[in-house]
Amino acid sequence: QKEVEQNSGPLSVPEGAIASLNCTYSDRGSQSFFWYRQYSGKSPELIMSIYSNGDKEDGRFTAQLNKASQYVSLLIRDSQPSDSATYLCAGDSYNQGGKLIFGQGTELSVKP
Amino acid sequence: GAGVSQSPSNKVTEKGKDVELRCDPISGHTALYWYRQSLGQGLEFLIYFQGNSAPDKSGLPSDRFSAERTGGSVSTLTIQRTQQEDSAVYLCASSLLGVDTQYFGPGTRLTVL
Numbered sequence: 323q324k325e326v327e328q329n330s331g332p333l334s335v336p337e338g339a340i341a342s343l344n345c346t347y348s349d350r351g352s353q354s355f356f357w358y359r360q361y362s363g364k365s366p367e368l369i370m371s372i373y374s375n376g377d378k379e380d381g382r383f384t385a386q387l388n389k390a391s392q393y394v395s396l397l398i399r400d401s402q403p404s405d406s407a408t409y410l411c412a413g414d415s416y417n418q419g420g421k422l423i424f425g426q427g428t429e430l431s432v433k434p
Numbered sequence: 435g436a437g438v439s440q441s442p443s444n445k446v447t448e449k450g451k452d453v454e455l456r457c458d459p460i461s462g463h464t465a466l467y468w469y470r471q472s473l474g475q476g477l478e479f480l481i482y483f484q485g486n487s488a489p490d491k492s493g494l495p496s497d498r499f500s501a502e503r504t505g506g507s508v509s510t511l512t513i514q515r516t517q518q519e520d521s522a523v524y525l526c527a528s529s530l531l532g533v534d535t536q537y538f539g540p541g542t543r544l545t546v547l
Binding site: 353354356365366367368371410412414421422423424425426427 | 479484
């Protein structure tokens with residue numbers, strides 16, 4: 323089992339809809355989680371970090387963490403074509419020597 | 435402030451040659467990661483430096499790959515006897531601590547002919 327798993331997609335949503343991106347992790351000791359966005363040909367950039375159970379909102383983005391079920395999600399409200407990118411989930415893993423582990427990414431396409 | 439920088443931005447080399455890729459992390463960041471990303475693929479972890487600890491080399495794909503970090507700052511990734519399958523974008527990231535937010539450099543695109 324991979325430490326951090328994401329559906330590779332592509333996930334396609336119409337403009338204005340809510341995009342829901344999901345991520346599961348295997349290390350129950352993981353404490354810190356991050357969502358990155360990567361446009362084609364560019365480097366990943368941080369969207370949000372989350373450390374506590376529950377929801378964390380920042381503008382159109384909401385990160386959700388459920389440690390009991392070991393999943394993290396990212397909701398994008400009022401999706402825009404400019405949100406089309408690959409979204410990477412990352413979590414810390416003490417099973418892996420305390421470093422950040424990235425999922426393979428989910429490709430999101432927002433259709434006008 | 436300055437972000438993570440990498441050089442060169444592009445490198446074209448011939449099969450069998452050695453290459454060196456450089457990463458300048460954000461000042462004060464103790465952790466530095468190298469990743470490789472092939473076209474359309476996810477991030478492949480290569481190596482992780484954390485402070486003065488021995489580096490985590492568990493992701494290096496072969497003994498042709500090595501990396502060092504001098505003075506806890508600049509890092510160099512060296513690929514010896516390059517092969518065509520080494521062609522990829524090599525990304526460097528730094529963070530204040532090992533499990534903090536990582537900030538990525540712009541990457542080096544390596545093409546092995």
